[in-house]
Amino acid sequence: MKYDAIVIGSGPNGLAAGIRLAQEGLSVKIFEKEDTIGGGTRTLTLTQPGFHHDICSAIHPLAKASPYLKTLPLENYGLEWIQPEVPVAHPLDDKPAGALFRSLDKTVDYLGNDGKTYRKWITPFVNAWDDLLDDILAPFSPLPNNPILMARFGLKALRSASGFAKRYQTEKARAVFAGLAAHGIMPFDATATAAIGLVLGTAAHTVGWPYPKGGSHAITKAMAGYFESLGGKVETGTEITTIDELPSSRSILFNNTPQQILDISGDKLPQSYAKKLQRYEYGQGVFKLDFALNEPIPWKDELCCKAGTVHVGGTFEVIAASEKQSANGQHPEKPYVLVAQQSLGDDSRAPDHNHTGWAYCHVPNGSTEDMAEPIISQIERFAPGFRDCILDSHAMNAQDMQVYNPNYIGGDINGGRADITQLFTRPAGLFDPYHIPKTNMYIASSSTPPGGGVHGMCGFHAAESVLRNL
Structure with a gap:
């Protein structure tokens, strides 16, 4: 051989x-x-x-x-x-943005009435992060390396995102969890859609959300x-x-x-x-937009201006509706948009004090729909004047994503x-x-x-x- x-x-x-x-x-x-x-x-x-x-x-x-x-x-x-000053922020209409900080204590304080609830569910996983990852990033086993920890995680992770979010009273905390859970690219009423939210939330306080x-x-x-x-x-x-x-x-x-x-x-x-x-079976696709910008995205909320990642979409209910629509083969008018701002901490990304912007939303598998305007409108909603910052943009629909990488069948990046x-x-x-x-x-x-x-x-x-x- x-x-x-x-x-x-x-x-x-x-x-x-x-x-x-x-x-x-x-x-x-x-x-x-x-x-x-x-x-x-x-x-x-x-x-x-x-x-x-x-x-x-x-x-x-x-x-x-x-x-x-x-x-x-x-x-x-x-x-x-590179570790951004704020791992992830979540703007809301005419209200302070939600956010997760590297410091668990700071996050608990910022979440106000839901801070104690947040600390209660996340602390066991923050304290045992390495052991948790050893099991959740391994093949399924009826005998995990850390059975008690995994049982504790499973009781929460196997819930739907909608069910898990009911423990929160405030719009801010519910919105933050919606942004995390939507990374799973699944409707929020599906079993185990709480899992990705739990993992990504814990990551913010352990390894951060670096790039x-x-x-x-x-x-x-x-x-x-x-x-x-x-x-x-x-x-x-x-x-x-x-x-x-x-x-x-x-x-x-x-x-x-x-x-x-x-x-x-x-x-x-x-x-x-x-x-x-x-x-x-393959999952939903994505529509991707990249921006060349003449200045950072002008978010209304200061926390968003410091965040490496911004989850755009508003309240839990609005994001849940958007994810349900895309899962059912529809194109949301107000999509949930993931935005990354790497040039805030990495000046090698853009020349002459300019900036880059990275954004995508979820769409039906195989979609050729142009979602550029809905994405830009969503960002503009929370960052008035964003359109005026755009020097150039580049779009890829779900089919384009598959052409770029044949692993992305119908735009499915997972x-x-x-x-x-x-x-x-x-x-x-x-x-x-x-x-x-x-x-x-x-x-x-x-x-x-x-x-x-x-x-x-x-x-x-x-x-x-x-x-x-x-």
């Missing part, structure tokens, strides 16, 4: 898998169809010269916290984290540098359309989703397994719908979700547990499966 392992795709999961195998002395080669590595973490000049925009992911609490990535010497390969200096591409460039230092090989500009094109190897790892795996593997998959992949039926059992409901039975093939993408996010854990667990079988 020419290689011990071949990896198709150089996103964070593909690189994590390659690194883990190379750490054990295995010969590994990664193939990437684009001219640069990175998957969803590329940083490109999308608008005007000198403006550097993150093509997909932008803010990375789970990359900073990843149980595997944090063991790697990525700082030696150029990765530098890499120079752009998200810095994460995967650092990973690739370390991978190559271990003897790994990366070949860019090579699209793999069938596994017959690959050099001989003892194992093949797909940093791809089920639809692509079916196409690339052809008749090499067991028929029963192929049928399971054919039934795999590698598959993350509801309770697929969250733990993706992609085929097997005890080892990474190994394709009766083959030397493995899945190392976000279509396996623990799902979407720049944490590399899907690739790490796939590599562990390879090591067990080799």
Whole structure:
């Protein structure tokens, strides 16, 4: 065999898998169809010269916290984290914005009447953050490493976001939780939609909501540098359309989703397994806007001006309605919008004291609808004069996102719908979700547990499966 392992795709999961195998002395080669590595973490000049925009992911609490990535010497390969003064803010109409601060005590004080409630549910997870991540970023197991902690987390996480939010009395606290929960890209009445809100809220007080200096591409460039230092090989500009094109190897790892795996593997998959992949369901898409700005976004609320991330949409009820509409195949007139302001803390993102803006909203899978005006209107609602700051913009609808990265089927950036039926059992409901039975093939993408996010854990667990079988 020419290689011990071949990896198709150089996103964070593909690189994590390659690194883990190379750490054990295995010969590994990664193939990437684009001219640069990175998957969803590329940083490109999308608008005007000198403006550097993150093509997909932008803010990375789970990359900073990843149980595997944090063991790697990525700082030696150029990765530098920037922590915004305020991790996340949430503007409200004619009222003080909601916000989470790095300090739990400061957040509790700011949330007023709901501060004690917030402290009660989040403190156990803040105090046991590393242990919690070890279990929630691992494949599902009936015997987790920290069973009491996971039972405590599960009692809250398995609730719907709507049900969980009922414990809050104030509009501010409810809105903040809505912004967190909406990262799951699911309607708020669905089971377990509270989970992502709990995790991201806890992250704000532990690792923060940081972003890499120079752009998200810095994460995967650092990973690739370390991978190559271990003897790994990366070949860019090579699209793999069938596994017959690959050099001989003892194992093949797909940093791809089920639809692509079916196409690339052809008749090499067991028929029963192929049928399971054919039934795999993808989630909603996103519509993405990048801005070149002549000044920072002029938020009415000062906290928003200091935040790395701003959740735009208003009250819990309004955001819940927006997420319900997009889940039902509609395009909201007032969408929930995620906004990132990396240039506030990273002047390398834009020239001559200008700024960048990053924003997206949720849309039906495969949508070609132009959501630029609804997004701009939502930002303008809380930042009057925003339109006058725009020098240029670049839009990508859900179909454009798939063209950019074939892993984003219909604009789904999470590698598959993350509801309770697929969250733990993706992609085929097997005890080892990474190994394709009766083959030397493995899945190392976000279509396996623990799902979407720049944490590399899907690739790490796939590599562990390879090591067990080799």
